[in-house]
Amino acid sequence: MQARIYIFAVAVILLALASLPLTLQFPSSAQVSTFIGPRVWPLLLTVLLLLFGGALLVMTWRDGRRRAQQPLQDGNSQYAVSADDPQAGSSVSDTAEAPAPAWTLSLAATRHWWLMAATVGYTLLMSVIGFVAASAIFTLLCTLLLGARSWLVIGITVVVAVALMQGVFVTLLGIPLP
Structure with a gap:
């Protein structure tokens, strides 16, 4: 799942970087007769795309590092099973063996x-x-x-x-x- 988020964040950053030169070609407010020029809105969206894509990339990377280091720091994993507790073992094995839900092309999935x-x-x-x-x-x-x-x-x-x-x-x- 984390790989998909990385791909999405990189795609958003690449879209913003590809849009930036085109956005800068729009005339500014000094070049037109309007209060706010045609460049302002696309430039704002491009900069926001760049910032939010970068933030998503950094947060995903940080969360991945936390998950990777958490079992080492705590000394126990969230999936660790106690030998004394048979109930704990059954809940872990049930979730690990549960089949993944089938992916369908519903309106919610393709919205x-x-x-x-x-x-x-x-x-x-x-x-x-x-x-x-x-x-x-x-x-x-x-x-x-x-x-x-x-x-x-x-x-x-x-x-x-x-x-x-x-x-x-x-x-x-x-x-x-x-």
Whole structure:
């Protein structure tokens, strides 16, 4: 399991490093007529990706070292079985022999892929039908994927999200949207 976390953390760091030169090519606020330039948001996300990926890598490495050193420091492992206690041996052997659950392609197992596909679709759809309509569809789809079932809650979420996006970008920041 720890190898997967290492791979994920390294992938996040590599994504951030690959995105950094492209992000720096965006114009700054001094080069455009808006209060906050187009570079700010992607640069912030890229730096956060780099920081969080690095933090995940360091924390995973630190936890792995703690687990490796813990039995040596304590003198006993968490899996040690006492010869005097037959109950302790049965619980350890039961967990070691239990079959792993079968992996299935359920919505819960593939939800992250659907969210990424929705994000790509949102990006493509934005130039075709416009920002507000694409944002409403994207918010509706993401709300459903994340498990909301009440149509009242879904409707309120879509309206509030679209109003916030429109209000923040157009009204507050003065950034024209497609």
